[in-house]
Amino acid sequence: MKFNLFRLSILSCIAAAINFKTVAAQPGTDSSNYKQAVANLANHFNGSIGQESRLYNGFIYPGYPPYIQGNAYLDDIDGFRTGVVDYDGQHYDNVSLLYDIYADQLIVQLPGKTQPLRLVSDKIGDFDLLNRHFVSVANSGYGIKSGFYEQLYGGRSQVLNKLAKTQESNSNKTSGVEHYFKPVQDFHDYYIRKGDRYYGVDGLNSVLDLFKDKKKEIRKYIKDNNLSFNGLRELALAAIAAYYDRITI
Numbered sequence: 001m002k003f004n005l006f007r008l009s010i011l012s013c014i015a016a017a018i019n020f021k022t023v024a025a026q027p028g029t030d031s032s033n034y035k036q037a038v039a040n041l042a043n044h045f046n047g048s049i050g051q052e053s054r055l056y057n058g059f060i061y062p063g064y065p066p067y068i069q070g071n072a073y074l075d076d077i078d079g080f081r082t083g084v085v086d087y088d089g090q091h092y093d094n095v096s097l098l099y100d101i102y103a104d105q106l107i108v109q110l111p112g113k114t115q116p117l118r119l120v121s122d123k124i125g126d127f128d129l130l131n132r133h134f135v136s137v138a139n140s141g142y143g144i145k146s147g148f149y150e151q152l153y154g155g156r157s158q159v160l161n162k163l164a165k166t167q168e169s170n171s172n173k174t175s176g177v178e179h180y181f182k183p184v185q186d187f188h189d190y191y192i193r194k195g196d197r198y199y200g201v202d203g204l205n206s207v208l209d210l211f212k213d214k215k216k217e218i219r220k221y222i223k224d225n226n227l228s229f230n231g232l233r234e235l236a237l238a239a240i241a242a243y244y245d246r247i248t249i
Helices: 002-024 031-052 204-210 212-224 233-247
Strands: 058-060 081-087 090-100 105-108 117-119 124-129 132-137 147-153 159-161 164-172 176-184 190-194 197-201
Touching (some): 090 124, 190 204, 190 233, 212 233
Antiparallel strands (some): 081 124, 124 132, 132 147, 164 176
């Protein structure tokens, strides 16, 4: 019965696709409407097949023992939030996601199920969660480790931020050994792409060294726009990279 329902869902989507193709072929059809219809069709298909969807190919995610203080997740939010993910060549909207920064894993919650799954990292292209965009970088010898990186700027001189958490412990006279998660965020966790390589940046001087062919122009741009690396370094990095791309076209 399950197989028959699955076949019925596929046939329904194929019929919808044929009907849509006929409509899209009519003169004057707007390309944006076409793209939206394709996206709607894909989401309808994914919703129809439910757990048969390739999105839910992963591993059981056990989580962490309750005695560990804090949590391992993005923005310290330990509940699932609606996000978007490109997985195994397919785009999925309105998915319940949780990003485990400590393990660098993306977790998905199946509808109607209590046990979450860890998605296969190699199949993830990128994802959006909590108003932040993350991309997957393969370990291809480009000066950066494989994993998920927050994309601060997506142009030619791409700017990435690697989030991390560690698990630490200390001794307490009353409660014994305490275990807890600790965020890690140093300036060298930021990377800028130039050519086919990524370069870690640890301050303004390293950024100017990377863009040394336009150092004078960049210094003036920083001064004219009051860019600061104290507290607003993500904004400064993204703005400088975008400016460099603009003046080196």
